[in-house]
Amino acid sequence: MNVNVQFREDGDTLLGYIEGEIDTYTAPILRDELEMIRLSEGLSVELDLSNVNYMDSTGLGVFVAFYKKIVKENASLKLVNLSSRLTRLFEITGLSELMEIGEGGATNARI
Amino acid sequence: MRDARIIEIVTELDIVTARKLGRDEAKEIGFNDVDQSRITTAIGELANNILLYARAGKIVIEEIEENGSKGIAISSIDKGEGMKEIHRVLEDDYSSANTGAGLLAVKRLVDSIDIQSKIGKGTTVKVVKWLS
Amino acid sequence: MEQIRKQYKKILSDYIGNQSESDLYIGQNFIKRMIQKNVTPEEVISIHKRALEEIYDDIPESVLHGYDFLIEVMVHFGLKVQEHQALLAKQEELRIEMEIATKIQNLLLENEIPSPSCVDIGMISVPLRKMNGDYVHFMHDDERYLSVAVTDVVGKGVPAALCMSMVKYGLDTLEYANSNPSYVLEVLNRIIEKSIDDSMFVSLCYIRYNLQTNVLTWSSAGHEPSLYYEEKSQSFHDLESKGLLLGILPEAKYTQQDIELNSGDFVIIMTDGVTDFRNREEIDSRQIIKELALANRHLTAQEMCEVIYSELQKLHDFKLEDDFTVVIIKK
Numbered sequence: 001m002n003v004n005v006q007f008r009e010d011g012d013t014l015l016g017y018i019e020g021e022i023d024t025y026t027a028p029i030l031r032d033e034l035e036m037i038r039l040s041e042g043l044s045v046e047l048d049l050s051n052v053n054y055m056d057s058t059g060l061g062v063f064v065a066f067y068k069k070i071v072k073e074n075a076s077l078k079l080v081n082l083s084s085r086l087t088r089l090f091e092i093t094g095l096s097e098l099m100e101i102g103e104g105g106a107t108n109a110r111i
Numbered sequence: 112m113r114d115a116r117i118i119e120i121v122t123e124l125d126i127v128t129a130r131k132l133g134r135d136e137a138k139e140i141g142f143n144d145v146d147q148s149r150i151t152t153a154i155g156e157l158a159n160n161i162l163l164y165a166r167a168g169k170i171v172i173e174e175i176e177e178n179g180s181k182g183i184a185i186s187s188i189d190k191g192e193g194m195k196e197i198h199r200v201l202e203d204d205y206s207s208a209n210t211g212a213g214l215l216a217v218k219r220l221v222d223s224i225d226i227q228s229k230i231g232k233g234t235t236v237k238v239v240k241w242l243s
Numbered sequence: 244m245e246q247i248r249k250q251y252k253k254i255l256s257d258y259i260g261n262q263s264e265s266d267l268y269i270g271q272n273f274i275k276r277m278i279q280k281n282v283t284p285e286e287v288i289s290i291h292k293r294a295l296e297e298i299y300d301d302i303p304e305s306v307l308h309g310y311d312f313l314i315e316v317m318v319h320f321g322l323k324v325q326e327h328q329a330l331l332a333k334q335e336e337l338r339i340e341m342e343i344a345t346k347i348q349n350l351l352l353e354n355e356i357p358s359p360s361c362v363d364i365g366m367i368s369v370p371l372r373k374m375n376g377d378y379v380h381f382m383h384d385d386e387r388y389l390s391v392a393v394t395d396v397v398g399k400g401v402p403a404a405l406c407m408s409m410v411k412y413g414l415d416t417l418e419y420a421n422s423n424p425s426y427v428l429e430v431l432n433r434i435i436e437k438s439i440d441d442s443m444f445v446s447l448c449y450i451r452y453n454l455q456t457n458v459l460t461w462s463s464a465g466h467e468p469s470l471y472y473e474e475k476s477q478s479f480h481d482l483e484s485k486g487l488l489l490g491i492l493p494e495a496k497y498t499q500q501d502i503e504l505n506s507g508d509f510v511i512i513m514t515d516g517v518t519d520f521r522n523r524e525e526i527d528s529r530q531i532i533k534e535l536a537l538a539n540r541h542l543t544a545q546e547m548c549e550v551i552y553s554e555l556q557k558l559h560d561f562k563l564e565d566d567f568t569v570v571i572i573k574k
Contacts, residue, residue: 094487
């Protein structure tokens with residue numbers, strides 16, 4: 001199992017397209033990919049999760065850590081196109097109240 | 112006594128050259144077949160470490176004599192990253208996972224081993240085996 | 244060494260002469276002596292080669308070269324075997340350390356299931372690996388309040404277990420079973436937020452049961468919703484809340500809600516290891532748990548927990564992927 005991230009810049013928005021399963025083994029890969037993003041004030045990051053078919057709590061941890069970094073840098077984060085399973089995971093954990101989760105606009109077109 | 116032999120290690124072929132010269136030298140000095148194999152294996156491991164960790168370096172093979180006994184000394188010299196924690200390299204639990212083939216393995220093949228390393232400057236490993 | 248050579252040559256030539264089983268046996272036993280004398284495998288081959296050369300003077304050169312080749316290969320083989328043994332020794336050392344750590348964890352987190360007279364409580368908590376990232380904490384004040392916290396630390400194994408000790412001490416400092424669940428979560432959240440890494444968090448469901456009024460007050464921080472079965476309407480309700488996981492925001496607020504347990508009612512609290520079926524989206528695990536609980540509600544709370552565990556384990560083909568914890572409170 002693997003996880004793969006591709007980025008595309010669109011003005012002030014950085015679009016990330018994540019694909020695969022995020023578990024104890026692949027979470028570190030995703031974390032490293034997200035850590036490489038150079039965050040700056042006002043940057044908005046939009047992560048498309050439509051092709052993430054599984055995520056466990058370690059994967060959730062990666063998003064939590066990334067979200068904290070975003071807040072620190074005054075940037076913004078939006079997660080889009082979550083499957084119903086993932087949506088439920090973010091709801092149960094209260095994270096959907098904290099992070100912006102929605103329908104993808106720009107990333108609907110595949111990168 | 113012959114001059115020291117120096118072999119630049121840049122590609123895997125150089126490992127074979129170093130082994131060949133080392134074996135000839137060991138035979139010349141009078142080591143038996145098993146010790147010849149051990150000396151050659153040690154040279155192979157050292158040369159392999161050069162390629163793995165420093166990309167390039169050299170192996171120096173020389174006959175030595177001290178208090179009437181003869182032996183062989185092999186040095187591997189590179190200008191790579193250098194090693195932290197030299198003292199740990201020779202501990203049992205540090206072996207292969209951290210140093211490839213492992214200097215610990217080389218140590219078992221010879222009588223003594225000496226490691227000098229400076230971070231960012233490179234590493235010199237010198238091993239000695241005496242004719243018993 | 245010379246003596247070993249001579250003895251080996253004798254045993255070898257005896258065997259070549261009459262090929263008897265007893266010479267083979269003697270040969271194998273002779274290896275013990277060789278090991279005592281620190282003879283290595285490549286030396287054995289060298290001794291063998293020399294012995295053959297001495298017994299026969301017409302051995303072809305090519306065969307002798309074959310032995311030289313074997314000696315060379317065995318030097319390296321011996322090295323690799325030694326390295327492998329060193330790794331095995333290291334692994335054994337880690338295993339022993341792990342065992343000690345597990346014992347310490349079990350001692351630290353030891354908690355007896357209380358047995359008050361008016362309500363039945365059952366619990367099962369099975370770690371995936373040796374150390375548990377789930378933890379159930381009970382508190383029981385004489386006959387007034389009983390409280391239970393079901394917690395799950397992100398991740399598994401040692402890191403989760405270490406974090407768990409902190410949660411336990413946080414709960415211990417609260418001391419009394421009568422604290423408000425929302426207050427408990429707010430205090431724990433502050434303790435945890437201060438001390439853990441950005442990618443760590445804890446989910447927790449806290450329940451306080453008033454043994455005199457049968458009012459059950461609950462609050463949840465990012466935890467798998469508990470199931471509440473109401474006998475009167477013969478139906479299940481999800482105890483849903485949107486409380487945030489512990490350890491993420493220092494100022495997080497939590498709400499609490501009450502339900503009254505009547506005879507035949509029960510509440511099932513579980514961790515996500517119970518409901519998570521990774522590669523089988525078609526499985527509605529909460530529905531299965533409801534059906535199991537309903538079919539077995541005549542059993543004691545403890546027996547119900549055990550049935551749920553054994554049935555779900557079967558569904559998982561006995562390969563659970565996470566720590567597994569179920570607590571049942573039954574009126």
